Amino acid sequence: MKLKTLLKALSTHDDYLQNEDPEILELEIDSRLVTKGTLFFCIKGYQTDGHNYAKQAVENGAAAIIAEDDLDVEVPVVYVNDAHLALAMISDYFYGQPSRSMNVMGVTGTNGKTTVTHLIRSIQEEANVSTGLIGTMGMKYKDQFIPVNNTTPESYLVQRYLKKMKDEEIQSVVMEVSSHALYQGRVRGCDFDIGIFTNLTQDHLDFHKTMKDYLYAKSLLFSQLGNTYDLKHPKAAVLNIDDPATKIYRHMTAAPVWTYGIVNHADFRAEDIKITANGTEFRLVTKTGCYPVSMNLIGKFSVYNVLASLLACYLKGIKIDQMIKTIEKVKGVPGRFETVNAGQPFTVIVDYSHTADSLENALETIKEFANGKIITVIGCGGDRDKTKRPIMAKTAVDRSDLVILTSDNPRTEDPEKILEDMEAGVVNRDYIKELDRRKAIKLAVQKADKSDIILIAGKGHETYQIIGTTKFDFDDRLVAKEAIKERYNR
Ligand SMILES: CC(=O)N[C@H]1[C@@H](OP(=O)(O)OP(=O)(O)OC[C@H]2O[C@@H](n3ccc(=O)[nH]c3=O)[C@H](O)[C@@H]2O)O[C@H](CO)[C@@H](O)[C@@H]1O[C@H](C)C(=O)N[C@@H](C)C(=O)N[C@H](CCC(=O)O)C(=O)O
Ligand SMILES: Nc1ncnc2c1ncn2[C@@H]1O[C@H](COP(=O)(O)OP(=O)(O)OP(=O)(O)O)[C@@H](O)[C@H]1O
Ligand SMILES: N[C@H](CCC[C@H](N)C(=O)O)C(=O)O
Numbered sequence: 001m002k003l004k005t006l007l008k009a010l011s012t013h014d015d016y017l018q019n020e021d022p023e024i025l026e027l028e029i030d031s032r033l034v035t036k037g038t039l040f041f042c043i044k045g046y047q048t049d050g051h052n053y054a055k056q057a058v059e060n061g062a063a064a065i066i067a068e069d070d071l072d073v074e075v076p077v078v079y080v081n082d083a084h085l086a087l088a089m090i091s092d093y094f095y096g097q098p099s100r101s102m103n104v105m106g107v108t109g110t111n112g113k114t115t116v117t118h119l120i121r122s123i124q125e126e127a128n129v130s131t132g133l134i135g136t137m138g139m140k141y142k143d144q145f146i147p148v149n150n151t152t153p154e155s156y157l158v159q160r161y162l163k164k165m166k167d168e169e170i171q172s173v174v175m176e177v178s179s180h181a182l183y184q185g186r187v188r189g190c191d192f193d194i195g196i197f198t199n200l201t202q203d204h205l206d207f208h209k210t211m212k213d214y215l216y217a218k219s220l221l222f223s224q225l226g227n228t229y230d231l232k233h234p235k236a237a238v239l240n241i242d243d244p245a246t247k248i249y250r251h252m253t254a255a256p257v258w259t260y261g262i263v264n265h266a267d268f269r270a271e272d273i274k275i276t277a278n279g280t281e282f283r284l285v286t287k288t289g290c291y292p293v294s295m296n297l298i299g300k301f302s303v304y305n306v307l308a309s310l311l312a313c314y315l316k317g318i319k320i321d322q323m324i325k326t327i328e329k330v331k332g333v334p335g336r337f338e339t340v341n342a343g344q345p346f347t348v349i350v351d352y353s354h355t356a357d358s359l360e361n362a363l364e365t366i367k368e369f370a371n372g373k374i375i376t377v378i379g380c381g382g383d384r385d386k387t388k389r390p391i392m393a394k395t396a397v398d399r400s401d402l403v404i405l406t407s408d409n410p411r412t413e414d415p416e417k418i419l420e421d422m423e424a425g426v427v428n429r430d431y432i433k434e435l436d437r438r439k440a441i442k443l444a445v446q447k448a449d450k451s452d453i454i455l456i457a458g459k460g461h462e463t464y465q466i467i468g469t470t471k472f473d474f475d476d477r478l479v480a481k482e483a484i485k486e487r488y489n490r
């Protein structure tokens, strides 16, 4: 596509380009990945400034550059006020506005996004709606898997893969939309049909600074559903009625609001919830009837995730009976309340709870069916919200018989310091401290008696541990299995 044609996506003048109008073959924000004919965007980041790499981009073949600041390079430069916004709008246009011709669902909230996106994909695929997935565990469609660095990738990657999915005749895409992504405009230009809200509890205050800012960032998904109601392309907001933020989000959108919940009256409501170690039963109550549901997923929080998924798919025309059949078959999402079985006489659960709220939910769920001690292994990630650390440690100690505080992904922080931040929440309380996560898991396994439950929290599906800037192989599930084998000399 010609540069001048692409610029139609922006309300900018192209007079100063005079006769220069190169053909643009690809879009990129990383100079190291630029190839011949690329349009390179200079993004001012949190670590460095993309303008510093404009020359390298040109050396690598960039045909033109989008920049905010003056540049002295030998290819045409288009100056804009906000290169990030330009990236989102141009990407949408360059890749043929794929989101407009697919059913795109966005899921936001502190916890449950990955789970809800996976559940929706299962329900839709079972109903023969080919569905693509974008989120923490990568991008997936048909038999394709593309790893990601971010839960919600940068806008040009979102649009690039939406187009690939559309070309492969994917009908629907369900995407996790993180608050970082909303704030940074990674999904601007994305035409969502349904916006889903799971819940809002404390996380990411390193980035958003206040809960109010965090709440506001998430609201952008709902304001993005449109300012006027579009009869040809009806949209909907699917909100958790039991979360206080819903009171605000319902006013942020012109789209019809549908609600789900357990406590308050809702369009999709769960009653009579029974939780066991093997699954959960409840009654789904809707305007059209009551439906018994018996599923493998465990916990009240899982009921919320299922309600959100059922309601979103119901709005896309899938029959409730059919959806329930799928939900009853779903085994769960890797690393979310995943049990590790190596023949041991106690239970080991690996869960991705990395916030105080998710940890509380996991432990309260375990308490519902625990017959023995609850042993929790927990750490907090480095280069992330420091204020959640003491709260997470307290949450664990308050709800467990034994807690082993350990490292998560320390990243560039000193692991000892991260543990000190956690310990501030559990002064004068009993716990064990073991910096080495492998040793901490082994210790938990050694200390467990028959019928006890070990919760290994924080890293779920992750198959690595980031120490400094290096990613080492590490999988809580494999380490737990090793430890069990070692204990029983197998
Ligand atoms: C804080 C944050 O959001 N950072 C994101 C941001 O990186 P950054 O601003 O640090 O980038 P930078 O290193 O300063 O580089 C600036 C520019 O220079 C360019 N550059 C840099 C070096 C070079 O040699 N050449 C070059 O062109 C870079 O490509 C970039 O365009 O832009 C990058 C590219 O899009 C992201 O990958 C990166 O996410 C990092 C990995 C990250 O950790 N993000 C987390 C906080 C995050 O976004 N998490 C949410 C999930 C949260 C949740 O819900 O739990 C997510 O959606 O993933
Ligand atoms: N609806 C929910 N409410 C509270 N906690 C939940 C809910 N769903 C899942 N959890 C907890 O949060 C953990 C993470 O779940 P999930 O990966 O689905 O969330 P996420 O929002 O995708 O997280 P991330 O922000 O890391 O992408 C789970 O392991 C579980 O402990
Ligand atoms: N999406 C979350 C994941 C946290 C997972 C935890 N293991 C950690 O590393 O802190 C984040 O980037 O904050």
Ligand SMILES: [Mg+2]
Binding pocket: 113, 114, 115, 135, 136, 137, 151, 176
């Ligand atoms: Mg996720």
